[in-house]
Amino acid sequence: MNIGTAATQTGLPVKTIRYYEEIGLVTPDRRANGYRDFSDTCVEQLRLLAQARHLGFSLEECRRLLALSADEGRASRDVRALAQQNLEAVREKIASLTALETQLEGLIAQCHGDDDPDCAILDDLMGLRGN
Amino acid sequence: MNIGTAATQTGLPVKTIRYYEEIGLVTPDRRANGYRDFSDTCVEQLRLLAQARHLGFSLEECRRLLALSADEGRASRDVRALAQQNLEAVREKIASLTALETQLEGLIAQCHGDDDPDCAILDDLMGLRGN
DNA sequence: CTTGACCCTCCAGCGGCTGGAGGCCCTATC
DNA sequence: GATAGGGCCTCCAGCCGCTGGAGGGTCAAG
Numbered sequence: 001m002n003i004g005t006a007a008t009q010t011g012l013p014v015k016t017i018r019y020y021e022e023i024g025l026v027t028p029d030r031r032a033n034g035y036r037d038f039s040d041t042c043v044e045q046l047r048l049l050a051q052a053r054h055l056g057f058s059l060e061e062c063r064r065l066l067a068l069s070a071d072e073g074r075a076s077r078d079v080r081a082l083a084q085q086n087l088e089a090v091r092e093k094i095a096s097l098t099a100l101e102t103q104l105e106g107l108i109a110q111c112h113g114d115d116d117p118d119c120a121i122l123d124d125l126m127g128l129r130g131n
Numbered sequence: 132m133n134i135g136t137a138a139t140q141t142g143l144p145v146k147t148i149r150y151y152e153e154i155g156l157v158t159p160d161r162r163a164n165g166y167r168d169f170s171d172t173c174v175e176q177l178r179l180l181a182q183a184r185h186l187g188f189s190l191e192e193c194r195r196l197l198a199l200s201a202d203e204g205r206a207s208r209d210v211r212a213l214a215q216q217n218l219e220a221v222r223e224k225i226a227s228l229t230a231l232e233t234q235l236e237g238l239i240a241q242c243h244g245d246d247d248p249d250c251a252i253l254d255d256l257m258g259l260r261g262n
Numbered sequence: 263c264t265t266g267a268c269c270c271t272c273c274a275g276c277g278g279c280t281g282g283a284g285g286c287c288c289t290a291t292c
Numbered sequence: 293g294a295t296a297g298g299g300c301c302t303c304c305a306g307c308c309g310c311t312g313g314a315g316g317g318t319c320a321a322g
Contacts, residue, residue, distance in 0.1 A: 076243050087232065104218040
């Protein structure tokens, strides 16, 4: 299967697939004319990559997921641990973004938002109010 | 004031300050020996940068904030609009991360997490369950 | 006069792609 | 058999926001 077909089947851009090969996540065969030839297995790996990236796994985590998926003797515990780790990272990001949201809301509430140059947001950013 | 002092006063790393100069966010003077010389105004701008970055503004947004802070004839409306825009971006990020959190929780709940190689997470990632 | 902390510039790399240049290959049509 | 259009190839550069390191100059203290 050509890279274009693999792309439509997985939803990944062609460029991204080539990049994944470059960093050793997938290793498609090559035809005589130099074209990549994607086996069904390879496309499955790409699908795993697409899905896992979608779920916020880093490419290094994806690499481990791929290794686990290829290892018939794996323990599901290990996969779960990876997912748990990712979940915790996601939760941390949510927490810090939520803190940020609150701060921004506070600032915005204090700013008149009119023609006047006097602005509580700028005052805060320049440290004129207690920080 | 030397860059090191500016760094401790603003909490920004020296490298970052040099980078901010490189992209034209600040323009410290230069001494005869080539050392950067930071005025109080310049340090204030760095503080604004530090604080705004901390609040999730992009460097381009920071550039606009700096322009507004330097413009005595500004309208606070414009500052507020920038902050509002940033707030909305933050909220969008939170929303997508929360969706992700839910999905991950669901997957993790389905995985036994034992010695068995059979794993609902991998099954899902490879599209074996209705994705 | 030497040590060590500071400062300088320039180049390279992180993650995860993305765009573009410049060129080969393949199929279809005339 | 020529040509047009698409798809494929490689390689290089750039996005954001820094960060690290090499290789050097400068300055104050002992």
